[in-house]
Amino acid sequence: MAHIELGVDETQYPGINGPLIFRPETAKPLSELAEVLLRAPHSLTAGERELIAAYVSGLNECTFCCSSHSAFAAAQLHGGMTVVEQVRANLDEAPVSDKLRALLRIAGAVQDSGRKVTVELVELAREHGATDLEIHDTVLIAAAFCMYNRYVDGLGTLAPDDPALYLGAAERIVERGYLD
């Protein structure tokens, strides 16, 4: 049960959904930020950006966000959940492009602290073709999930075990996005 009375049935509105309904004034910018970062037209695919979100959520051990964004990434990535799990288990060996691997390393540094992003990490990403916009958005996606993860867990919300729930959410997100 969440730390505060969210006014919803948490089994119907698990994770971030309850807090978003509880506080529509903050839900609006939170949802808009996710939509711009993860779904707006971009040189990184939606699957690649969701993978960054899933990777950071895994590092933060946020069960609800990691399960959600792993499912959202898998639904939109060539290679599906196998690639998501390989990235989370061993980034060095995972079958992703060198550019995406370098961006995921930047995301992992941000998860620890913004001050852990080094010139070397950024140069490596750039050597593999990353643009300034891709580097910017990787830093902000990673930073934003350090927020969403803390929001979801800091309020003690429910993180269901049933994988079907996250697959259903993935279908809705792929079809309708974060503003629906």
Added chain:
Amino acid sequence: MAHIELGVDETQYPGINGPLIFRPETAKPLSELAEVLLRAPHSLTAGERELIAAYVSGLNECTFCCSSHSAFAAAQLHGGMTVVEQVRANLDEAPVSDKLRALLRIAGAVQDSGRKVTVELVELAREHGATDLEIHDTVLIAAAFCMYNRYVDGLGTLAPDDPALYLGAAERIVERGYLD
């Protein structure tokens, strides 16, 4: 110098200002979130909410954000910068209400990890009169500054030393807010 080409003179647009200009699509929800959390009408004063932001930014060792929000808190809090510095140096002994102290303890837990917010921390805040909305917003302010701090430092932006710069920014924020 920032890790990416922000397209601005960083001495004129230090810290988060450069990235906000570089990427207006994400600047919009980021600024709206700050405005709702820190400035909209609320049972916690703007000074108290800025103090939570400054406290978390200090724990994250984000020089630009901590200097900025310490100045914004000081400009709006009874007791000014002395109280801000006392909270940051020793929360147990700082001259703030028991409710605000309990909320700051929740914020400190969130800064470490959302999973560090315990039932006991929440109950203590409630015993001292904190409402569900105040607890919600404390968690989200703390979580949001774990994002803003990582955004600012993850891009390697400039954090000026001159206190006058932060005092000037405080005047503008108190007068015009985050959407200007």
